[in-house]
Amino acid sequence: MRPPDCFPAYLDAAGVTTITVDVALQWVQRPDADPTSSVWARRMTVVRGFARHMSGIDPATEIPPVGLIVFRQHRRPPFIYSANDVEALMAQVPRLVPTPLRAATFATMIGLLAATGMRIGEVIALERGDIDWADLDTEVISAFLDHLETDRHNSARSRNARLAALR
Structure with a gap:
């Protein structure tokens, strides 16, 4: 049994048989994660890998392009000690x-x-x-x-x- 929050389980539940960029974005951008965090970018990395795998089985599979979801880590400025x-x-x-x-x-x-x-x-x-x-x-x-x-x-x-x- 698949975890309910994994991408293949999402595809099964939605009745989707072919991965598209739109479906990938819908799963990646679910509201359970903060858009300013790295979660969306990590999810997209997982989806892209799975889509590459599935493209060998289903030629209609769309592989989401790199850079579609980006995460820029915002570091705090350093504190300069006097x-x-x-x-x-x-x-x-x-x-x-x-x-x-x-x-x-x-x-x-x-x-x-x-x-x-x-x-x-x-x-x-x-x-x-x-x-x-x-x-x-x-x-x-x-x-x-x-x-x-x-x-x-x-x-x-x-x-x-x-x-x-x-x-």
Whole structure:
């Protein structure tokens, strides 16, 4: 027995024998999902795959075109911490993390994230051998910040904030 909300069950219940774009849209755009969510786009992906399969059995099957239902994820703009925010956050770490070594580790991570613009996964993956302590100078730091600005399209404003944090 098919789940009642699956596309083939919908076709059976509607008495439809051939998949058309209109029937696919009717099923995809059922009112049980928010149109601003990704549900409609995911449903259309399922329907398109099923229609491709059925087109080998029924040549009259219409395969809905890619892009008929689109979903654009709307990300919230990032919150940019000020130098005071970072300092306040780092000051609270010892209160929140009881062991001194872990507290120092978290405070260092917060400072590194704020000063460099690295991603959290990059900071977590760092190992001692990744840093050449003998060569670490202003030129190396500036080259790294240049990389962040050009390759990750960070603004000059955020670069200047990072440079200020290093001083």
